[in-house]
Amino acid sequence: MTTLDMPRALHRLAAPSAFLGRKLGAALLTLVGLATIVFAMTKVIPGDEAQVAAGESATPEQVEEVRRQLGLDKPAAVQYFDYLGRMLHGDLGTSSSTRQPVLDDVLARLPGTLELVVLAMMLAVSFAVPMATIAAARSRGGFDKISRIGAIVAFGLPGFWLALMLQWVLGSWLQILPISGRLSVGVDVPHRTGMTLVDAVLAGDFAAFSNAFQHLILPAFVLAVAVAAQMFRALRADLLRVRGRDHMTVARAKGVPSLRLWTRHALPNATGPLLNIIGIEIGMLVGSAIFVESVFGLSGVGDYLSNAVSRKDITAVIGTVTVVGVIVVVANFVVDVLQLAHDPRLRTPGKVQ
Template sequence: MTTLETTSPVRRLAGPGAFLGRKLGAALLTLAGLATLVFAMTKLIPGDEAQVAAGDTATPEQVARVREQLGLDGSAFAQYIRYMVRLLHGDLGVSSSTRQPVLDDVLARLPGTLELVLLAMVLAVSAAVPLATLAAARARGGFDKVSRVGAIVAFGLPGFWLALMLQWVLGSWWQILPISGRISVGVEVPHRTGMTLVDALLAGDLAAFSNAFQHLILPATVLAIAVAAQMFRVLRADLIRVRGRDHITVARAKGVTPRRLWLRHALPNATGPLLDVVGIEIGILVGSAIFVESVFGLSGVGDYLSNAVSRKDITAVIGTVTVIGVIVVVANFVVDLLQLAHDPRLRTQGKAR
């Protein structure tokens, strides 16, 4: 007599639950480690923290008041606890240059940076996926060799030099695209989300949308080129690996057309590593936006951080770095959720790809 083995709902949920639990725990530990590292940075910076926060022109009484407000009059451990409590309440301090809470300053500029990063990611994926698919389908052929060399060159291009070259060639010489700003002078878009493209669409102003898009093409391209090169290399390698699996061989034997074979059978099974790259590259893109926004005159988190560094606004620098770190951790956790939805093995076994 055969005994049928049943799986309880609790056991069925153990796989994805364990996977999410591990990823969430890792994200929380990363955030705690980031906060601890930032706190250590404040202690390693030469000079008096209270004096830096109060400003160079502050009187001794003002410095003493700031020291008490920031909790710098206690032991290092007590300061650390107070610092973590303030972070949990969203208190990143007050900028010495703008005299505004750092969190308010960063949040006001964050939508513009996220818009630039998301557009760069869209451009990178749009270029990497078709090129990697064609290269894998013609592995060791002429197109594959040329595209691989091109990816290596693109990945090694200095971003600052590339930005200046694109500004010179496309902006100044050929005058095809604008080289600075987020939108042309005289073009107004109602402020709703802080993302110019989205606000233009919400206002139904296609002319303003086109204008804003033209302003973002060059900076987004600078950010996207190196990311697209990395995505191309990862996706091409995984497509070649997937090409040898049994289900691809069976589909080919059934007479499935090459186009359908690659798009419907190979590509969906090779996107797991691509999602991992997306999670890593989002952090790189946010960091790279610092120099891109400065070169192209875009108002964003990168521009704010650059100005804070030039003005020696330590509170703003540390607060901005903290926000960027949180964005990176959250983005990677979202990618983990996408991996869970994409890979059935994670839902049944809780094992990473």
């Protein structure tokens, strides 16, 4: 690279660097805001933190000792900065019900929840992308109208009701799929990653893989329905917008077949909104996993949070909310990076958003 080329290279790097800098700054501010909200929750939730940590049978002297150990006798501002320091070191407190560090409890259950969320996202994408492409290609046709009505209905379906109906129809009545647990009785796989499907593959036990998949398909489908509906609507709208662009007109004039026209020319230029939805919906899926794991008897972060709420384990509840919040922020930042790689306009000076 010559001396004259260096300013040009730096100029080309300025736009993506500024974009990533702004997104990273927003992510850090979001994390600070999350920490502040969580800290405020610990102060407004009814009950004595020291009493909860010490246990119901603790004496007043023991409660005061715990209060001193936790720093609850210090001013609120000091407690806040102490809290931020503990968070940076991964200290989310100790669960009053399991007597284990909350972070350890959550991380032990997180792989199972992520497995469910990833499978649900894969189902949502596999439904939404082809249906949105066909609907856009046949805009105002019968399939387009029916699919749009179906998306509206699917988005409005209560997840809890859908889960119970699927359990009743496919599990109890037709007995096609299991309705609870991650594996059938007598089926076991070595615990390596905490993800049943992955562990079954690593063990080379494809019978166990099939069994685990059958247990996960219903809860994953329940999670995927609303997400697929939202993806369909956004992607269809963007495909219709892309349809009138010059490159589509030129390809159509050259006689490019309809299937190739939409899959090779339209779809790659309409995936920006899809990436945004995936980033946003990751958080929704993790949150929705709370009731899905409870309904289907799956051990995971949602099940842990549900039990913590029922046992009034405030430390575990707040710690779990914090971990989920961090996952959402990180997922959105990763999507921003993917957007930068996907959209050349974000790498062009003057186009940074």
